[in-house]
Amino acid sequence: AQTVTQSQPEMSVQEAETVTLSCTYDTSENNYYLFWYKQPPSRQMILVIRQEAYKQQNATENRFSVNFQKAAKSFSLKISDSQLGDTAMYFCAFETSGSRLTFGEGTQLTVNP
């Protein structure tokens, strides 16, 4: 079974600074997908960024980028120029063609003014 681990229950960052959220996973699969989802206080889960394991290039979406280390099974999220609206719970998630979407325990990020 696949597992996803987020070792940082809480993080905080000052507005405009950069923060990195950690995620590791365990799988024997070679082809899979990794995601970061954001859950603000409204409870609405929103996809932040996605990475296909067969792609070596790290995914980037505006201020959000990932550091995907396949050999280390690591998938961290970097948020640059943090904004107050980035305050949310962030979940790392994993999926293969043969399994369901599995989430980590989440990291609560607070952006301070």
Place this chain on the structure above:
Amino acid sequence: GAGVSQSPSNKVTEKGKDVELRCDPISGHTALYWYRQRLGQGLEFLIYFQGNSAPDKSGLPSDRFSAERTGESVSTLTIQRTQQEDSAVYLCASSPVRGAGTEAFFGQGTRLTVV
């Protein structure tokens, strides 16, 4: 509607009563998931449906929990004889296909409180 819709948004029920939660997925989405999220915690998988295939029920915590979905339409999650530990937010998500790296679209959840 354009998104995943869940009803009710909030539900307070007495211990021992049955509750039914509803999820309307995005039209055309074949995959549908139910997750449970206890306060301040991650998403606990409950069940998923993929088209007309047999659902994966491996996450259902007890036989008090059941879910149905007809084809690619509405799904209902039923909790019988509710207990206080069932209090949580129940999230539904749908995606065009499962396991292909497509985005899962979530509803806003139903907050269930068992008193």
